[in-house]
Amino acid sequence: MIKFKGIAWSLHPLFVLIMLTSVITGYFIELLTLFAIVFVHELGHVIAARGFGWTIREVKLLPFGGVAEVEDGGSMPSREEAIVALAGPLQNVWMGMAAWTMGQLGWWSADWSEYVWRANAMIGLFNLLPILPLDGGKLMHAWFTRTFTFHQSLMWGARISLVLSGGMVLVSIVPALQAEGEGIQANLLVVGLFLLITNWTYSRHVPFLFLRFLTNRGLAASKSMARGVWALPIVVSKRHSVAAILRLFKRDSYHLIVIMEDEGSILAILPEQQLVEGFLSDGKADRAVSELFM
Structure with missing residues (x-):
């Protein structure tokens, strides 16, 4: 090194x-x-x-x-x-x-x-190629984060990368299964196996990657407020869990959490930092969001 x-x-x-x-x-x-x-x-x-x-x-x-x-x-x-x-x-x-x-x-x-x-x-x-951690995989992930929530982009990036890297492994061994018997494409097999193992590990680490995203969210939110940006509201009921709301966060947006009563009135409006800090302080992601201000 x-x-x-x-x-x-x-x-x-x-x-x-x-x-x-x-x-x-x-x-x-x-x-x-x-x-x-x-x-x-x-x-x-x-x-x-x-x-x-x-x-x-x-x-x-x-x-x-x-x-x-x-x-x-x-x-x-x-x-x-x-x-x-x-x-x-x-x-x-x-x-x-x-x-x-x-x-x-x-x-x-x-x-x-x-x-x-x-x-x-x-x-x-x-x-x-749209396989993580290749550049095409990173481009795919960047596009996903502009279209989907960040948690969805992590999940779909891992799934697509697993499928395509597995397909690469299959393609490398198909010639050996044919009648002509050309043999296994060793280079493609080694690279395919490496990408398959890497993405299997990546898929197992999605919860950690999402946690890291939340941990760094405070810095991103500060930069957004310094620039002055439009907030993207997330409207939920008071019974929504903290985890479910966090999974609605988008990468390039600043969020205000609008918590509604059952009859349609607004119970509270929380800045995203309050939700993230409340989760990081005790890690209780399954509790109802209303518990943060009760």
Whole structure:
């Protein structure tokens, strides 16, 4: 692990395994090129995130990209998340175009030029698949948070990523089941299994991720009020549980909780901070919201 500019950079064990394999098979130069491509790809994410003032703790490099651990998960605007996610594949665009140009000008051999631009195309396009933690998965999550509640976006992101990564595993073994017997696509199988396990773990951690979102909600609410934004009301009955109301929160909105009596009169209007702080203070999510002010 190397720490640079306050960010810990490390190699995922999967990348280390591929490095060892490349040394044994004599493809070390190709591996170094792949490493450089992945590093620049991830550097694009880091520069964009730093530009928005994000705090990045660690970047773990994988053969097809990287995973960045940010400090304030869920509190950043969805627009920023989308831009940061796109910043990686955009690096592959200019690197691929540069490699192709080098070949056309005769500065690189045709074979090497083709290898580099194809590697960039493969990494860039693969990362745009709508599977977490790939860039396409993050774009999907950013879009979901603009359309659905934050809790729904976590759940649907995990479900879709599980289905697609499972499909990747199936596709990798289908050739071995056919009459021609072409064999298992080992690279696709390894990546598919990695994504499947990662998203299984992610799905199990959804409650923790939602809790982190709520914990950082106070900072996001302060920023919203400082800018002066329209509040999005959430209208509920006094018998609604705190947990049910929290799951109605949207990422890019500031909420006022309007609590209604059965006959239709307004019992109370709570700012979202009061609801979140009431939950975080004792963790009693199943109690009725009316208990917060009674």
